[in-house]
Amino acid sequence: MAGLSRYAIDLTPLRTSREFRYIFIARTISIFGLGLLLVAVPLQVYDMTNSTLAVGAASIVVGSSVFIGTLFGGVIADRYDRRPVISLARAAAGVAFAILAVNAFLPTPQLWIIYLCGVIEGLAGGISATALMAVIPSLLPKDKMAAAGALMTVMADLGTVASPAIGGVIIAATSVGTNYVLAAVSSGITAYCIARLPSLPPPVKNTESPLRSIASGFTYAAKDSVVGGTLLVGFCAMMLTGWNVLLPAYASQVLHAGPAATGLLYSAPAVGALTGSLTSGWTGTARRGGLIVFLAAMIASAGLIGVGAVPLIAVTFLGLAAHGFGRVLGDILRYAVIQTETPEEYRGRVAGVWGAQISTGSAAGALVAGAVGAAVGPREAFLLYGAGGIVVLAVLALTLKGLRTYSSAAAEEDDLSAAAQ
Structure with a gap:
């Protein structure tokens, strides 16, 4: 039995680190919200345009923004306190999701608003994910990095499977606007969880x-x-x-x-x-x-x-x-x-x-x-x-x-x- 326990996922980071628990909860909620968007945005864009090209363009807008946000997020994370960087980035994403919700409930939703919010979402997501990754080694001992990675990965895999399926059911029962509202709420909760962390400045400020x-x-x-x-x-x-x-x-x-x-x-x-x-x-x-x-x-x-x-x-x-x-x-x-x-x-x-x-x-x-x-x-x-x-x-x-x-x-x-x- 002891031999088998060696292979079970290591929950030590969750048991021993209050700060990691907050990050884990924040990341889990964030993945849930992003999974709702994964379904809502393509469906809404296609419903508005009847064009797969327009749907592809929305994905490219988000993807390129994530890439830029990731690179510059690394610079920001090595220069400023990482706690407010993550919290503000998730709050900015929440504002973008709220705008998407308002746009979805309009009689005539605007495509340019979806693309603009995609830019904000991508930049914010890239910045917050990069800063979050930089934070974790300061919260756990080195021998628990693999355990932290496994916990983050298993939740990401579960979220990317379950959340889009839930999002599809929600859209069928209500509308895409509900998904956007829930995504905005999830970003607000994420920002709150991160704000509960202690100050996390880089040890050497990069200039x-x-x-x-x-x-x-x-x-x-x-x-x-x-x-x-x-x-x-x-x-x-x-x-x-x-x-x-x-x-x-x-x-x-x-x-x-x-x-x-x-x-x-x-x-x-x-x-x-x-x-x-x-x-x-x-x-x-x-x-x-x-x-x-x-x-x-x-x-x-x-x-x-x-x-x-x-x-x-x-x-x-x-x-x-x-x-x-x-x-x-x-x-x-x-x-x-x-x-x-x-x-x-x-x-x-x-x-x-x-x-x-x-x-x-x-x-x-x-x-x-x-x-x-x-x-x-x-x-x-x-x-x-x-x-x-x-x-x-x-x-x-x-x-x-x-x-x-x-x-x-x-x-x-x-x-x-x-x-x-």
Whole structure:
């Protein structure tokens, strides 16, 4: 029984840190609100315009704003007290959601208001997420970074599955305006939870110009073999998430699956990710954690190969679940490495680089997967996409020795304790 408990998700950060509990609650509520928007905005824009291009434009507006907010959020987090930065950013997002609600209840809602609020939401979200990531290492010991990452990840995975489904039910029962109202309320609660934290100023106030400060964050990451290598592997791992653009064609043309089965397949990675998160207790003291970062991404790639190799719905579900399992395991370990190894004075900017590699990697992955799928077909694209991921990761594992041989201080202490016994 004691052996099994080692694998259960570590709840210590929630039990021991009041401040982390506030952050966890704030993040959970925020994810719920954002999930409601994930359904409301596309449905409203399409209902107003009957144009998928307009829906895509709304996504691009938010995505590009998040990217900008992430980079400049890192600069702000390394220059000012992080508590008011996060709280004010969430309050600004709440104002944008309230404006969306008012606009939705108007007799003739305005499209430009939706796009404008998308800019505010994206900037605020990028800033708050970056500052929030920079805060956590100051609240918990280093050996609990993996546990914190797992807790944040499991809640994000649950929220991104449940909240859009709830949002769809709410829209069907009432209107998109209700979703916006609830999103605004959730942002207000989030801002209140963050305001309950103590003052969280950076230890060394960065006084460089914003652009030079962003550049210095990238420079630091590039020079540090462990941090830089972790970010590079993270970019590759995010590129692997582009598979979702292949699934509609694969389900229709290869599996001959209907909408219900296709929806089930889209949920498969979340099932794998949830399994990985709930059994992640061992990651905090894992030996050769750097090597496991590569292996986790390879598991995610192998899952995609399995999808293309055996065109059966059950195998596709298992392959995508394996992909989700590998992805979340890599996310947790990379998060722990970044949070543990980044110096305090660079945490905001490195968190900004982390956020940037997530958004750019996902976009690049979707573009690559779409291009490969158009050229060779969806089944072959899954095979090539997964195999290409394994090849690239193998090359990186051979060249990034600093990350490949990395073990956390907690793992080394665990080894010493075991040897002493």
